[in-house]
Amino acid sequence: MAPQRDSDPIAEKRALRAELRERRRIRSQHERDAATEGLTRQLIALTSTLGPSALSCYLATRDEPETRPFLSWAVEQGIRVLLPVSRDDGLLDWAPYDSDDEGLDVIGMPVPTTELLGPIAVNDVGLLLVPAAAVDRSGMRLGWGRGYFDKTLGSMDRRPPVFAVVYDSEVHDALPREAHDQGVDGVVTPSGILRFD
Template sequence: MQQHDDIVREKRRIRGEVRARRRALTPEQRRAAGEALTARLAELVESRGARSVSCYLPLPSEPDTMGFLSWAAGRGIEVLLPTSLEGFRLGWIRPDGTGTVAGAHGITEPRGELLPEGAIGEVDLMLIPASAVDTSGMRLGWGLGYFDRCLDSLERRPPVFAVVHDGDVLDRVPAEAHDSPVTGAVTPTRVLFFG
């Protein structure tokens, strides 16, 4: 039990540091990071020949994916966005362009067609949020487990890339049995591939 408590405390500490570091970014730094991130995400999608991806609508504290979403729409790349379901599960929506709604936990979610369970396993590439990722590919989420449950449930798991800021790539993040590793990470300055 002590080891579990230590892991939970360490995860909480890292999340707090990440939140503080992200809050300290100026509007200019956020804008520049968003533009650079769009370029890195586009490079990844093009290099892998992806025609369908998952992504997310960013919270104010998350790396800004809005430029990438516009880029993908302009190139006819299908983008699926997450929606919160009961039981801390994710559903996936094909946005219809009619706006957004307030979802669970105050997170903005797209309006659109809710796809059948398992549809996310058919995309070419998954781009998911994270608080941090380590150099072995272990992802640290925000503590509710939505993405870990989603990844664990997939029969076919596409390549998964955590989207983070440069300072969120750490030497090590604590992990428990339910935590899911990722294929790589995308930051404003680089695309990383793990293992």
């Protein structure tokens, strides 16, 4: 779905998010399992190429591309993994991933139950893997509308490489955008890695 001239990006985003949520919701378990296998392979390849000693990622919800097998691999490799924890003020705290236990944050997203670190903890990572509803071929990321990652990415002085994680069908030619939207350096899907200039 490409934005149209003189359109309302807020309404377009809302409609596109609803469509993408529904597509994710009806994805079969077989499709999810195949996507998890491919995505894990691609995330390992990206991380192995970039070689960060620390990275940030997220714990997937039921409908998101699954990240837990990759996170387990990263911890086994000795890579420090930080996961986002939503705050009431619209910012993100971070918590180390230890794969032992999970809870829910203020908006109901899965989070680790380890110590809570402040928003600046993410400044020490060498790779940011962020959730998205979709990404376009210019690198524009469509989030889920709460702005947590746009605020985080927009506030970083030294941004490491940022890659959105989506299903293959969620890479679009163009997406509606607003002034506050933050782009990404690349996208990881179950079938590959796409980098943007």
